[in-house]
Amino acid sequence: MEDFRETIRSYIAESILFSGKGFPYSDDVSFLENGIIDSMNIMEIVMFAEEKFGIQIRDEEIIPDNLDSVNRLAEFIVRKKEAELVKKQI
Amino acid sequence: MNTADFLFEKSADQDTALITGKGRFTYEDLRGACVQIAGELIKHGIHPGDRVGILGQNSLFWVASYLATLKLYAIAVPFATTLTPDEFNANFRFANCRLLCMDRKFLQRLNPFIPSDTALIFEDRLDWNGEKDWPSPIEPMDDHSDAALMFTSGTTARPRAVRITHQNIQANTKSIIEYLDLTSKDRIMAILPFYYCFGTSLLHTHLRVGGSIVISNTFTYPETVLDMMEATECSGFAGVPSTYQTLLRNSTFPIRKMKCLRKVQQAGGKLQEILIKELVDAVPNGEVFVMYGQTEATARLSYLPPALLETKLGSIGKGIPGVTLKVMGETGEEVAPGEVGEIVAWGDNISPGYLDDPEATAKKFIGGALHTTDLATVDEDSFIYVVDRKDDFIKSYGFRVSSQQIEACIVELPEVVTAAVIGEPDLVSGEAIKAFVVLKNGISLKSTDIIAHCTQRLARHMIPKEVIFIDHLPLNSNGKVMKTELRKMTVGGTNETRNLTKI
Numbered sequence: 001m002e003d004f005r006e007t008i009r010s011y012i013a014e015s016i017l018f019s020g021k022g023f024p025y026s027d028d029v030s031f032l033e034n035g036i037i038d039s040m041n042i043m044e045i046v047m048f049a050e051e052k053f054g055i056q057i058r059d060e061e062i063i064p065d066n067l068d069s070v071n072r073l074a075e076f077i078v079r080k081k082e083a084e085l086v087k088k089q090i
Numbered sequence: 091m092n093t094a095d096f097l098f099e100k101s102a103d104q105d106t107a108l109i110t111g112k113g114r115f116t117y118e119d120l121r122g123a124c125v126q127i128a129g130e131l132i133k134h135g136i137h138p139g140d141r142v143g144i145l146g147q148n149s150l151f152w153v154a155s156y157l158a159t160l161k162l163y164a165i166a167v168p169f170a171t172t173l174t175p176d177e178f179n180a181n182f183r184f185a186n187c188r189l190l191c192m193d194r195k196f197l198q199r200l201n202p203f204i205p206s207d208t209a210l211i212f213e214d215r216l217d218w219n220g221e222k223d224w225p226s227p228i229e230p231m232d233d234h235s236d237a238a239l240m241f242t243s244g245t246t247a248r249p250r251a252v253r254i255t256h257q258n259i260q261a262n263t264k265s266i267i268e269y270l271d272l273t274s275k276d277r278i279m280a281i282l283p284f285y286y287c288f289g290t291s292l293l294h295t296h297l298r299v300g301g302s303i304v305i306s307n308t309f310t311y312p313e314t315v316l317d318m319m320e321a322t323e324c325s326g327f328a329g330v331p332s333t334y335q336t337l338l339r340n341s342t343f344p345i346r347k348m349k350c351l352r353k354v355q356q357a358g359g360k361l362q363e364i365l366i367k368e369l370v371d372a373v374p375n376g377e378v379f380v381m382y383g384q385t386e387a388t389a390r391l392s393y394l395p396p397a398l399l400e401t402k403l404g405s406i407g408k409g410i411p412g413v414t415l416k417v418m419g420e421t422g423e424e425v426a427p428g429e430v431g432e433i434v435a436w437g438d439n440i441s442p443g444y445l446d447d448p449e450a451t452a453k454k455f456i457g458g459a460l461h462t463t464d465l466a467t468v469d470e471d472s473f474i475y476v477v478d479r480k481d482d483f484i485k486s487y488g489f490r491v492s493s494q495q496i497e498a499c500i501v502e503l504p505e506v507v508t509a510a511v512i513g514e515p516d517l518v519s520g521e522a523i524k525a526f527v528v529l530k531n532g533i534s535l536k537s538t539d540i541i542a543h544c545t546q547r548l549a550r551h552m553i554p555k556e557v558i559f560i561d562h563l564p565l566n567s568n569g570k571v572m573k574t575e576l577r578k579m580t581v582g583g584t585n586e587t588r589n590l591t592k593i
Contacts, residue, residue: 039310040562
């Protein structure tokens with residue numbers, strides 16, 4: 001999962017914050033409260049997660065618990081990937 | 091009368107005024123917070139006519155700062171929280187505020203641009219000691235004196251602020267309450283920022299009737315707002331077109347079919363007709379009010395009675411009570427049905443003009459009438475239909491083409507969340523039509539799909555030459571599409587590329 005976190009940090013730093021200096025916050029910091037996420041780029045982040053990690057995110061899953069920090073997003077991706085593995089085995 | 095007094099006149103102390111993430115506040119709580127902030131303002135030497143800036147998310151502190159300022163006959167100057175440091179700098183210097191009530195979290199980014207002699211009051215200062223009486227004496231001012239300065243997005247680079255008087259606010263508030271039939275039982279979910287006139291109108295109207303306002307700043311995650319609306323049993327909601335595009339195509343709103351919602355307001359631009367229909371379906375117990383207005387008119391100018399949504403779909407209706415709206419042709423006469431002219435408005439809600447800009451004021455406010463620069467037509471029953479903003483017309487193959495019409499056509503596709511169309515200089519057509527399209531999450535379409543769809547429905551000179559898929563449309567602080575930004579954008583790669591390179 002550390003790989004996921006690093007991928008997420010790099011993506012946000014480069015494509016959302018346009019920072020050459022890497023992700024400047026801790027993994028627990030709320031994206032919403034720090035202006036990292038807003039109504040305009042949230043779908044970019046959703047699509048990044050879907051394309052990069054091969055998962056499908058439903059509308060009702062677009063909630064802070066699943067997306068609102070590096071840690072939450074990484075854990076959400078792990079849960080989704082596990083769920084898809086289980087589906088494939090059934 | 092004083093607008094703060096006007097807004098508090100009809101409420102009961104123990105009724106709920108605000109519900110925020112921090113809890114429920116009664117009218118007594120709210121007035122107490124206002125009294126405290128008013129005391130702070132006086133301590134910092136604020137006198138009638140002084141300008142008090144407000145910079146923060148919607149909150150008890152925001153509302154208290156605003157109302158306290160109004161009570162003291164000072165002038166409230168709200169600033170958008172989404173301004174870049176440069177934009178804030180320009181606006182703040184333009185408005186020349188003596189004091190700034192602000193959320194502490196913005197200090198780090200904006201401190202370099204706040205003059206050192208500007209007093210600051212932060213939200214953590216809020217700490218009501220139980221004092222119920224307003225500070226006194228307060229020197230009253232005329233109802234025609236400025237109550238607020240509302241910045242507006244113009245096409246020019248320099249800041250533009252609309253002067254809104256006490257009379258403007260009270261007149262527009264009474265009109266809106268009348269046609270929405272608001273009572274103390276009405277509870278609105280306010281996601282629109284209070285620094286935007288549509289957002290402020292929600293605050294004004296619901297306070298005046300003694301109703302309640304639920305504040306959420308998490309619309310980025312629409313499900314959280316929808317959950318809160320259900321939990322607090324909101325009877326009302328208000329949004330701009332991008333709000334409803336998100337709710338109807340990227341959230342569970344359509345399937346929730348919220349029973350508590352009775353009054354849904356839509357303004358701030360044209361919502362495509364197919365989405366209006368989907369909105370009506372999504373609120374089975376509610377009425378949808380399609381409305382139109384401008385900051386220069388305090389907020390609202392017209393509304394379409396919900397019962398007429400079917401027969402007059404696409405219309406913005408007629409003037410609200412107390413407002414006269416006419417569509418005027420170039421000759422200065424009202425246009426005949428089917429002809430295009432400019433919407434001109436008269437009423438007590440019309441601003442006296444722009445701050446420190448007599449030239450722009452003279453162009454927009456002529457003989458007490460507001461020349462909106464919105465082009466429209468009327469039908470046989472005098473219902474008004476906005477055709478386009480003057481600068482949104484595209485000249486393609488000699489035809490004057492409405493970008494809104496093409497956008498509406500593209501949005502008919504259920505895979506499309508929203509679209510914006512611009513014209514680009516082109517040797518063959520004069521202006522080539524370029525469409526920026528945002529697709530639903532997880533869907534992919536080709537530009538040829540979009541073009542094929544348009545070809546079946548639109549005249550040849552209206553078909554987009556180029557379709558570009560993007561993740562989101564650039565929006566300004568009020569949630570309006572910034573076509574000037576779209577014009578600056580170029581795309582790296584093919585029409586299938588999702589990422590946009592800005593220059």
